[in-house]
Amino acid sequence: MLDVRRLRLLRDLARLKTIAAVARAHSYSASAVSQQLTLLQREAGVELLARDGRGVRLTPAGAALVAHAETVLAALEAADATLAAARGGLRGMVRIGAFPTAVRTLLPAALASLARDHPGLDLMVSELDPVAMPDALRERVLDVALVHDYDLVPAAPDPTLDATPLLEETVYLAVPAHAGELGLPGAREADWILGTPGTLCHTVALRACEAAGYTPRVRHHVDDFTAVLALVAAGLGVALVPQLGVAEVSAAVRLLPLPIRRRTSTAHRRGAGGHPAVAACAEAVRAATEGYLRGLT
Amino acid sequence: MLDVRRLRLLRDLARLKTIAAVARAHSYSASAVSQQLTLLQREAGVELLARDGRGVRLTPAGAALVAHAETVLAALEAADATLAAARGGLRGMVRIGAFPTAVRTLLPAALASLARDHPGLDLMVSELDPVAMPDALRERVLDVALVHDYDLVPAAPDPTLDATPLLEETVYLAVPAHAGELGLPGAREADWILGTPGTLCHTVALRACEAAGYTPRVRHHVDDFTAVLALVAAGLGVALVPQLGVAEVSAAVRLLPLPIRRRTSTAHRRGAGGHPAVAACAEAVRAATEGYLRGLT
DNA sequence: CATCGAGCATAAGCTCAGCTTACGAAACCC
DNA sequence: GGGTTTCGTAAGCTGAGCTTATGCTCGATG
Numbered sequence: 001m002l003d004v005r006r007l008r009l010l011r012d013l014a015r016l017k018t019i020a021a022v023a024r025a026h027s028y029s030a031s032a033v034s035q036q037l038t039l040l041q042r043e044a045g046v047e048l049l050a051r052d053g054r055g056v057r058l059t060p061a062g063a064a065l066v067a068h069a070e071t072v073l074a075a076l077e078a079a080d081a082t083l084a085a086a087r088g089g090l091r092g093m094v095r096i097g098a099f100p101t102a103v104r105t106l107l108p109a110a111l112a113s114l115a116r117d118h119p120g121l122d123l124m125v126s127e128l129d130p131v132a133m134p135d136a137l138r139e140r141v142l143d144v145a146l147v148h149d150y151d152l153v154p155a156a157p158d159p160t161l162d163a164t165p166l167l168e169e170t171v172y173l174a175v176p177a178h179a180g181e182l183g184l185p186g187a188r189e190a191d192w193i194l195g196t197p198g199t200l201c202h203t204v205a206l207r208a209c210e211a212a213g214y215t216p217r218v219r220h221h222v223d224d225f226t227a228v229l230a231l232v233a234a235g236l237g238v239a240l241v242p243q244l245g246v247a248e249v250s251a252a253v254r255l256l257p258l259p260i261r262r263r264t265s266t267a268h269r270r271g272a273g274g275h276p277a278v279a280a281c282a283e284a285v286r287a288a289t290e291g292y293l294r295g296l297t
Numbered sequence: 298m299l300d301v302r303r304l305r306l307l308r309d310l311a312r313l314k315t316i317a318a319v320a321r322a323h324s325y326s327a328s329a330v331s332q333q334l335t336l337l338q339r340e341a342g343v344e345l346l347a348r349d350g351r352g353v354r355l356t357p358a359g360a361a362l363v364a365h366a367e368t369v370l371a372a373l374e375a376a377d378a379t380l381a382a383a384r385g386g387l388r389g390m391v392r393i394g395a396f397p398t399a400v401r402t403l404l405p406a407a408l409a410s411l412a413r414d415h416p417g418l419d420l421m422v423s424e425l426d427p428v429a430m431p432d433a434l435r436e437r438v439l440d441v442a443l444v445h446d447y448d449l450v451p452a453a454p455d456p457t458l459d460a461t462p463l464l465e466e467t468v469y470l471a472v473p474a475h476a477g478e479l480g481l482p483g484a485r486e487a488d489w490i491l492g493t494p495g496t497l498c499h500t501v502a503l504r505a506c507e508a509a510g511y512t513p514r515v516r517h518h519v520d521d522f523t524a525v526l527a528l529v530a531a532g533l534g535v536a537l538v539p540q541l542g543v544a545e546v547s548a549a550v551r552l553l554p555l556p557i558r559r560r561t562s563t564a565h566r567r568g569a570g571g572h573p574a575v576a577a578c579a580e581a582v583r584a585a586t587e588g589y590l591r592g593l594t
Numbered sequence: 595c596a597t598c599g600a601g602c603a604t605a606a607g608c609t610c611a612g613c614t615t616a617c618g619a620a621a622c623c624c
Numbered sequence: 625g626g627g628t629t630t631c632g633t634a635a636g637c638t639g640a641g642c643t644t645a646t647g648c649t650c651g652a653t654g
Contacts, residue, residue: 001373002380004301020630032613034632039612046383054621054630061383068376075372076298079365083299086343086358317601329642331603336641351601351650598653605646614637623628 004076006040007069009033010048010058011160014066015138018055025139070159070270077271085276091120094277097128097136097145101225101244102264106146110288114281121277130200137161137269144281148200149263152207162273163265164282167289169243171204171262172255174228176235183256184212191219191237193228205240208260229253301373303337304366306330307345307355308457311363312435315352322436367456367567374568382573388417391574394425394433394442398522398541399561403443407585411578418574427497431455434566441578445497446560449504459570460562461579464586466540468501468559469552471525473532480553481509488516488534490525502537505557526550 012022019037023030041048048062058066084092098107103125111123128136133145138160147163173184180186192209194216195201201223209216219237222228225245232239233252242262246255266282273279309319316334320327338345345359355363381389395404400422408420425433430442435457444460470481477483489506491513492498498520506513516534519525522542529536530549539559543552563579570576 001301001370002376004298004373007376018630019632029614030631031615031633034630035612038632044380044384046380051620051631056631061380064379064383065376068372068379072369072372072376073298075365075369076301079299079304079362079369082361082365083341083343083358086361087341315601316603326643327602328604328644331601332641335603348602348649353602596654599651601648601650603646603648605644607643607645609640609642610638611640612638615635617632617634619630619632621628621630624626 002043003040004072006036006043007065007072009036010040010062011066011069011073012138013037013049013056014058014063015160025135067159073160074269074271077269078274079271081272081274081276081278085274088120090118090277090280092277093122093124094144094281095124095126095142096281097126097133097142099130099146099148100127100223101242102146103127105244105247106285106288106292108288109291110281110284113287114284117284118277118280121280123281129198131198131203133267134158134161137267140269143268143272143275144278144285145267146285147265147267149265150200150204150207151261152204152211153200160270161267162270163267166264166266166286167293168261168263170257171240171242171260172246173238173258174232174241174246175238175254175256176232177252177254178235179238179254184208184258187216187238188212188214190217192216193220193222193231193237193239194218195223196221199223201240204260208240208258299340300337301369303333303340304362304369306333307337307359308363308366308370309435310334310346310353311355311360312457322432364456370457371566371568374566375571378569378571378573378575382571385417387415387574387577389574390419390421391441391578392421392423392439393578394423394430394439396427396443396445397424397520398539399443400424402541402544403582403585403589405585406588407578407581410584411581414581415574415577418577420578426495428495428500430564431458434458434564437566440565440569440572441575441582442564443582444562444564446562447497447501448558449501449508450497457567458564459567460564463561463563463583464590465558465560467554468537468539468557469543470535470555471529471538471543472535472551472553473529474549474551475532476535476551481505481555484513484535485509485511487514489513490517490519490528490534490536491515492520493518496520498537501557505537505555 009022012025013019016022016025019033020030023033037049044065046061047059048065049056049058107125114121114123126142130148133147136142137145173187194205205216220231222231225241228239228241229246229250231237233250249255266285268278306319309322310316313319313322316330317327320330334346341362343358344356345362346353347356404422411418411420423439427445430444433439434442470484491502502513517528519528522538525536525538526547528534530547546552563582565575
């Protein structure tokens with residue numbers, strides 16, 4: 001019977017593409033991973049990977065085995081979840097990952113209700129950029145995460161994670177109130193305020209401009225939307241801001257709704273949905289979101 | 298993450314009831330099994346077993362974990378199956394278990410066609426009593442087995458195995474031609490020819506008589522149905538014989554159909570259904586059965 | 595009721611799976 | 625063509641997990 005630890009390495013290889021990366025993710029030496037994958041191939045009796053340049057790539061058989069590995073690991077995660085339930089339910093550490101805006105808007109109420117209803121839970125919040133969430137979940141650094149999903153960016157459906165939709169917002173183009181231009185095309189010649197490179201916001205803004213037929217002149221790199229809006233109000237540039245990012249609207253800023261939608265979901269490792277603490281967190285965030293949206297209207 | 302080897306031990310404990318039996322099944326010392334299960338409990342953080350007299354029993358949490366273990370192990374078996382398919386499909390050893398009658402009637406044609414169509418397969422047939430089949434499958438002594446399922450005996454649906462129905466027969470009461478009695482009640486005073494104790498045939502005959510309101514006077518213990526019919530023809534007693542058991546009917550034997558049905562299925566470990574060799578065997582047996590039945594009418 | 599055997603747990607010790615570091619080869623980049 | 629990255633192999637060490645030995649408890653049996 002196949003060794004599950006090795007299957008996990010193979011699955012991670014499918015995602016991380018290189019043995020060295022898998023080794024880093026598992027805090028192993030690259031040699032150890034290489035050895036274990038070689039042994040897995042011997043067990044399997046088929047070539048699972050082949051050299052490709054100075055790296056490796058999965059053979060079709062390897063990819064097929066990865067699919068099975070996903071189900072095996074999800075089943076193990078589910079087993080863990082029912083054990084956690086048996087262990088007395090809502091106790092222990094839960095690590096929640098959220099993007100900065102959510103930490104300000106959605107999470108406070110959710111955390112308060114969780115702390116009140118389940119005093120046995122040790123909640124830990126990590127502010128993280130959305131792009132880093134999936135990896136953090138998979139590497140078991142996080143248990144629950146708030147993730148984004150734009151139309152513009154390839155949302156790569158992830159077989160190792162389960163996501164349940166939470167809310168959908170419109171994205172605005174924030175421009176100084178006195179500005180004359182309207183909409184994305186009009187911002188072609190404007191100075192742009194983007195997130196720091198590598199963040200999802202950065203990518204989305206680039207893609208949006210690209211779709212409008214130009215590359216923006218990037219002038220500032222700021223992640224915090226309050227700060228971004230302050231810069232816009234000061235007339236220093238334009239920026240993309242999602243609905244959640246505009247808590248109080250300054251009179252010096254005009255918000256032009258764009259046909260870009262931002263969907264937010266709560267995510268967890270597949271199989272961990274049965275974990276009572278995970279389920280409680282997801283539910284608390286959902287309730288807090290509902291409350292927050294009701295408070296806005 | 299839970300250790301799969303330990304989960305397997307727990308699952309087998311659920312079936313075999315005692316640590317000692319699990320140890321025997323795995324060719325381990327009882328101590329090793331005990332240690333591993335203790336470690337599994339530590340990993341789980343819940344009591345999974347509790348002492349019960351001089352044995353152990355599963356706690357509810359333990360039973361719940363066993364259910365998850367089943368799905369994990371089935372997924373691993375499925376992974377094995379697709380690897381076998383990738384390995385070039387129909388090569389390697391396949392061990393088939395069948396009851397004696399099937400070995401005579403159904404299997405020859407099936408084996409011939411398998412050997413012809415898939416020369417890479419190494420077929421091994423083991424004659425085994427039906428009651429021993431499930432264990433042999435689980436312990437990986439067999440890959441495919443022909444199993445029985447009477448209305449009379451508790452067919453205990455087995456979550457670790459998959460069975461697909463193959464054929465259904467009537468069971469006859471075989472009596473000497475000159476005998477006057479008719480049906481089961483009339484055989485109350487007769488001498489009975491049964492299988493050796495412990496076999497399924499033995500149990501079924503006892504149950505049938507029990508249902509008719511008496512315990513049979515057992516005179517002979519014979520498993521081979523040809524031999525049984527010879528004894529009946531010689532006037533030495535009566536016996537239960539399934540349809541497959543009566544190849545050629547002697548004039549000295551009268552067959553009275555009973556309202557007892559015997560269903561035969563092909564079975565394999567859950568998840569192994571995708572194994573090309575296993576699938577080919579099951580299909581060959583099915584085709585051979587069809588041919589055999591067509592030859593009878 | 596005393597004895598015996600079956601089942602389980604713990605202790606102590608040994609072996610091998612699987613990790614590490616060290617090294618070499620091959621491929622991309624400048 | 626050096627420098628860097630990636631992978632594989634060799635050699636060696638450590639700990640997980642096996643064994644045997646021992647003791648305890650429970651139930652069956654004469």
